Amino acid sequence: MFEFMLNENQKFLLKEVQDFVKWVPKSLVLDMDSEHVTYPRQFVEEAGARNLLGLRFPKKYGGRELKWEDEIIAIEEIGIFGTALACAYVMPSIVGEAINVFGTEEQKEKWLVPLIKGEKIAAEALTEPRGGSDFFGTTTSARKEGNEYVLRGQKRFVVGAAEADFFLVYARTDPKAPPHKGISAFIVERGPNVEVEYLYGLLGTRGGGTGRLVFKDARVPAENLIGKENGAAEVFYQMMIPERLTSAAGAIGMGKAALEIAAKYSDRRKAFGEKIRRFQGVNFKVADSITLLDAARGLVYAAARSVDSSDEPSRSRRLVSEAKKFATDAAWEVINHSMQILGGIGYTNIFPIERLLRDARLIMIWTGTNEIMNLIIQHEFYKEILGGALSARDVEADAPEADKSDEKVYE
Template identity: 70%
Template sequence: MLEAMLTPAQRALRDEVRDLVKWVPRQLILDMDDDRVRYPRGYVAEAARRRLLGLRFPTEYGGRGLGWVDEIVALEEVGVLGTSLACLYSLPSIVGEAIVRFGSPEQKARWLPAILSGRLTVAEALTEPRGGSDFFGTTTRARREGDVYVLDGQKRFVVGAEGADLFLVYARTDPEARPHEGLSAFIVERSEAGSELRVEHVYGLMGTRGGGTGRLTFRGARVPATNLIGPENGAAAVFYQMMIPERMTSAAGALGMARAALEIAARYADRRKAFGQRIRS
């Protein structure tokens, strides 16, 4: 973001985030790309220690009560670290959006402080084997049995899956309803789901290794009804709201990555010679 557009407070925030970026060891990024590190939990914990997660969320839960412009400023700086670290940084904003907007007071008090302090890490489980953009074609099922829902199905390309403690999961609760009227959203706690939730590392994706991207398989995973986010069959509203931070954070991180790539190219062009002169000439 152009310097002239920033307020003094936003410049100070930018400098805070730049300090975080400088803290990240170069070797960590190399180890992530080489698949020696599959989930950098210490990085998430450090961002939390500096109170840089979930900047937009209320201070009572550990956020800073800032706006979208402030978060964009932060995300652009984090973006220079690459896709994996930028995505992991943005996940509390994405998953937290669902809790802040649609969670009950008890759910907010239970999960938001733990997420923003780094005690619990999160991931969003949306894409399925048959499609990602076709959200309303979700086939993962959740059936009510007393005070629990029983989940069966699979989610793919879940960023942060390997290290996440909590998953925001969308599942079909009314197979007879129209596609957009039969889905519900849940917070699935890894520790409670047990062996009925299987997390697999299967995606060594070029440029995004080390971010813990994996596949989730639910086989009779029992989730307390109190973990339902919003009303039953009301996940369409959650999804539409969640797409705001989903797309905004992706775009902001991409700005930082583009800036870093341009800076590297400019330095190379200043150093590389051909036909007796620097190629930037």
């Protein structure tokens, strides 16, 4: 985050997070990428011990009652590690959101508190083999039997699944209702009839515990229902905010890390008798990159402020979606530029850029593809404009022939 925009408390938070970032052992980062470590449990525990998880949540559950404006500062810093660690870090903030907003007091005590402490690991199980973007097509079912729900179905691409103690699962509870009125959200504990399998062989984001889940008549106590029965649409819409704001803020950190490496490299590496940063082919790439990152940061900040200030929900949705799309696209582009600046050595594991590039390819896909972001952005913007959110003057009238209404043919 731009330091000049931070207040004293935020500066202190930044410092705390930077201390934590320095603590993270290099071996963890490397062992995760080589999949010798399949989940960074120790990292999450340490973050919890430092009280850095779920910063937004109420103090009585162990949070700090901070705002998104504060949390994105922390996420950007953690983002420099790439997607796997950043995702482990933000998962309490994501799954915690559902519990904090929709959960009962008992549910918060039981699930949110240990999550914030870093004692329990959670994951969100949303995507299914049949589709991710098409959330309301969910086919995993939950049938009520007495005081329990019986879950059957499959989820995949669940980041953190390999180590999670519990999952936030969306399942269809009313097969006859319209798709968005028949899905419920549950907390499902790891246990019998919940099969978890780590997915080896992702392009990046390795060691983040990504896995698939199979529910074979898994029995879940009715008290684990989050929100209302058949009311998961509300949960899902709320979850878009933490999922996408965290993706956006983390992306900036990744881009920042790559650009830092490339800028330093271009100041040292010589070709044709000069430092390569003297060539416009190189330094304009750097200029484009830092501009993209700063613009992304500004947009992420605006989106965070919109959510914090309880702005119109539709505007928050638009800004959050824009931030996710723009920041992730920007981060990928910056990392790709950085690799090009390094040339052949950037393609090897001598520098971490190849890992960041592999990681970064996911962020335009996860937490809602950037195409889905476009669906939301245009939808909300049309609603706003056509609902009368226009400029202070009639801008359309400022043309010489503007009053010729015969010329304005629309059909």
